[in-house]
Amino acid sequence: MRMHRWLIVLLGLGLAGVAAATPAPGFQDTEGCLLCHKYPRMARITDDGVLRSYYILPEVFSRTVHRNVPCRDCHTEINELPHKPIKTGVTCSTECHSVKNPATGKPFSHKPIVDAYRESVHGRSKQAIGTDADKPYCITCHTNPLYNPTELAPPKQITDRCTLCHEDRNFVNRWYNHTSRRIREVRRTPEQIVALCSTCHDDKRMVERHQKKASAEGREIGRKFAIAVESYEESFHGKMVKYGFAAAANCLDCHADTVNYYKSVHEIRPSRDPASPVHKDRRVETCKRCHTYADKNYAQLDPHPTSKRGDNPFRYFAELIYNIVGYVVITGLVGLSLFETFGRRRDGVAWRLTHGSSWWRKSKRGRDRVV
Ligand code: HEC
Ligand code: HEC
Ligand code: HEC
Ligand code: HEC
Ligand code: HEC
Ligand code: HEC
Ligand code: HEC
Known part of the structure; x- marks a missing residue:
């Protein structure tokens, strides 16, 4: 189920109406995958009763961080059309064929992150077996996020300035989106991190x-x-x-x-x-x-x-003693007022609601409290 979250998010966002946005120029379906995959409701229910969606909304995909990555750079298993069923799925350590790292000139890859992750306590391979499957893979924590999701277009007063020199608005919008998303504080909030873990x-x-x-x-x-x-x-x-x-x-x-x-x-x-x-x-x-x-x-x-006894005996006993003291005090207080009430009733004194609240009646036993 977890494996499909990536797509389900796309699906959800599509339904949320983001689909109305115009496709950004970055994304072109040169591989012809959308020929089939653009159709909403392209889905099936697997033998285990899980709904799998197979559709990609181009308007949504073109606004995600991966929009410049051609489908087959990630879906490397697909070599022919119509294609055969997938076995391994997408691993995040593959090298992109089409996107170069502009800093090094080498094919872009998340391999350094994957290597660090593999050494961590959560490290596992994509096709995990047994209890390893409980560990998070990249797509457990990362869905395919949208660029600046709250804004439909980069602010013109900034990009106009870039366009003055760079002359090409598409170039400028693309880079503006790329950097502004990182410069802004887009970390998860503390609540989101706690929820994630x-x-x-x-x-x-x-x-x-x-x-x-x-x-x-x-x-x-x-x-x-x-x-x-x-x-x-x-x-x-x-x-x-x-x-x-x-x-x-x-x-x-x-x-x-x-x-x-x-x-x-x-x-x-x-x-x-x-x-x-x-x-x-x-x-x-x-x-x-x-x-x-x-x-x-x-x-x-x-x-x-x-407050487990073995884990923290001090806290355990402190809590125990506080509880005992608390209950004793409350029971004592309530008990005392009950005794007092019954005692006074036996003396014939009753509770009066009007003319001031005090105990007020003639005593049958001659112990008058009436003043
Ligand atoms: C001729 C139509 C067609 C084209 C073109 C096509 N697909 Fe598919 N694709 C399908 C169908 C149908 C399924 C559902 C298969 C099934 O029911 O298991 C599918 C399923 C998939 C799956 C999920 C497979 C699985 O078993 O998990 C992936 C990933 C995928 N396609 C990627 C691509 C990519 C990438 C391209 C472009 C290179 C592409 N497809 C082009 C028809 C197509
Ligand atoms: C950045 C990498 C990346 C790109 C680019 C990408 N995908 Fe995917 N795609 C994934 C991942 C990851 C999954 C989740 C399944 C998995 O882990 O194998 C997925 C799932 C899918 C599925 C559903 C398969 C299933 O198991 O239910 C389809 C269909 C699909 N992609 C088609 C496409 C098409 C068509 C494109 C191009 C428009 C595309 N993908 C571009 C990474 C990518
Ligand atoms: C346990 C959850 C978890 C797993 C698994 C995980 N990440 Fe991350 N990743 C994070 C967190 C948290 C951040 C910090 C940014 C944030 O708070 O959203 C982050 C940040 C990133 C960033 C920087 C994003 C940006 O826009 O600046 C990249 C790239 C990234 N992760 C890639 C990967 C890859 C590739 C893998 C698989 C090897 C992976 N992550 C696995 C939680 C995870
Ligand atoms: C005064 C003119 C000027 C303005 C304004 C300007 N740039 Fe540039 N930019 C340049 C020049 C000249 C270069 C290339 C020389 C260099 O590397 O310094 C460059 C390089 C770049 C590059 C690197 C391109 C590459 O492939 O190496 C990016 C990305 C970029 N600018 C984006 C922007 C963005 C986004 C803005 C607006 C926020 C902007 N620039 C505003 C003149 C400008
Ligand atoms: C990211 C920042 C951050 C880190 C790291 C952090 N704390 Fe705190 N902690 C806080 C804040 C903020 C409070 C709120 C009260 C305050 O300002 O002292 C707090 C409160 C506490 C309190 C409540 C009593 C008190 O002193 O105010 C304890 C105990 C505590 N931290 C212990 C620790 C211990 C032990 C560590 C290291 C293992 C730690 N914290 C690391 C931010 C942090
Ligand atoms: C203030 C610092 C602090 C915060 C916040 C914190 N931890 Fe820890 N965590 C520790 C320390 C210190 C230990 C080692 C405790 C020990 O064994 O005595 C630990 C132990 C653990 C362990 C047991 C494995 C180990 O490394 O010993 C797990 C799992 C864990 N933390 C997960 C979490 C999760 C999930 C959260 C957030 C919901 C969280 N921690 C928040 C400091 C922190
Ligand atoms: C997809 C599930 C998943 C998510 C999400 C996840 N973890 Fe884990 N975590 C595991 C599993 C499984 C283990 C491995 C336990 C083992 O060694 O068998 C583990 C182990 C750990 C350990 C070491 C425990 C030990 O004693 O060896 C720490 C610390 C830890 N996780 C912290 C975190 C923190 C912090 C986050 C949030 C950023 C997080 N985990 C998110 C599943 C998860």
């Missing part, structure tokens, strides 16, 4: 599968692996991010480096790896990014706090 790390069955597998293989797994998300949500950071305070730490603020952040998010390592920013030797430095005065003691504070 939570899709898997809050999935109890996935977590269990991996704990079992790790113990079967005699492999180590993080102390907080099973409770990473629920404990983060308990933490001060988690609560602040939940209420929209973006300065508090999200998952990647701790688990990725700030230096070369965009590469580092693809190199997440477990805390037992000395290269991880949350390894015990690097923790002070990591907290210091925001808590300027953090020292070794501060870094001891648990970013994944739980």
